[in-house]
Amino acid sequence: MKLATYREILEYMHSCGTRECLKTLAKKYPEHSYNTLVSICGQDYQKKTRKSxxxxxxxxxxxxxxxxxxxxxxxxxxxxxxxxxxxxxxxxxxxxxxxxxxxxxxxxxxxxxxxxxxxxxxxxxxxxxxxxxxxxxxxxxxxYSSVGSEYEYILREKLHNRGIAFIDEDEMRSRGYDKTPDIKLEVPIAVDGQVVNWIESKASFGDEYSHNTYLKDQFWSYWNRFGPGMVIYWFGFIEELDIHRDRGILLKEDFPDDDIVTLQDTFK
Incomplete structure (x- = not known):
């Protein structure tokens, strides 16, 4: 989603009340899923409550x-x-x-x-x-804790189906790691030509505030420990935020079906 579109959605939400306008927005922006609009609405409401x-x-x-x-x-x-x-x-x-x-x-x-x-x-x-x-x-x-767990399960299934070996957050904590991504790959893969060692699953929309907060509190810590990785915002993200690929943090809306190279692929 372009930043300009995101701002248009917020402006409309603020003008009509964020809890009443989702159906109208869904018709106005059919290219974006209802879950994406709900996530944007919820995050905007959270920003409001942070002030109090x-x-x-x-x-x-x-x-x-x-x-x-x-x-x-x-x-x-x-x-x-x-x-x-x-x-x-x-x-x-x-x-x-x-x-x-x-x-x-x-x-x-x-x-x-x-x-x-x-x-x-x-x-x-x-x-x-x-x-x-x-x-x-x-x-x-x-x-709604099950939402995050549901998408983590989807991610694990996609990795299993591709035959990609990994350990999850619980196993990493049992090994003594403190800050852990959702997935640590046993063998790196390449996505869009970028090396990926770890994957973080976010069942939310990646807006400016949340993404910058995650960068500071999570993503750069993962990068320091494990090298380059990938963040999946399942409900989309502002395209202009995907600016750290050259430094090792790649943003996606889903686990890619193509543009991915595994170690097994390199020997075919």
Whole structure:
């Protein structure tokens, strides 16, 4: 997606309200998937909530959210407590889920202390790790953690089908790596003539803010440890951001069916 098109979409979202205009945008930009538009909308809403981030992360406010969750989940009805609370306090769904999960762990496992961020992140990614069944269900409803896992599975299947050997994030952590991409190739491949040692899967749209944040917090770290790699933004990205190929970071919207060379191919 061109940067100009991305800005047009944002401008329209801001003029009509981001939650009401997706159907209109889908008709106006049929060349872009509905998931792409939803991702752009969600990321724009997250940017808005970051401005009030400090307000929601005051200790007394975080505890209030947790107590309101406990009060709501004890009631006989089965309505989603966290979903309604997130809408009421105008906070992104995933952020409220994380706050409540952090307070739950602090109360029940860490003697009032904040749990390690890595523990919370793993539970947000795989809600089956949350022992409290009700909270696990509520968090999964809010953060849609299965979306990221679904696309990681798709990526692994594509690699298996091509006969490309790799290790995943969990195996890398078991070997003692701290910062890990989703996939580390056992043998490098070439994509569009670029060497690829690792692959990161992002079930989102690559906008300026998120991509630059990922570059700083993740991608350059992977590059320092493992050399050049590839990032897949499954819901698309701003084309003008794909400017680091010569330095070893390649952007794609899918795992390529062609323009890829494996070690096996070189011996044919």
């Amino acid at each position: 981030h400090h307000k929601h992360h005051k200790p007394e406010v975080m505890e209030e959210y947790y107590q309101r969750y406990l009060s709501g989940v004890c009631k006989p009805h089965k309505e989603p407590v966290l979903l309604h609370l997130a809408e009421e306090v105008d906070l992104s769904h995933s952020l409220l889920a994380r706050i409540v999960l952090e307070r739950h762990l602090a109360h029940n496992k860490y003697e009032g202390n904040n749990p390690p961020k890595s523990v919370v992140s793993q539970m947000m990614k795989d809600t089956s790790k949350i022992e409290d069944v009700a909270l696990s269900f509520e968090v999964k409803q809010l953060c």
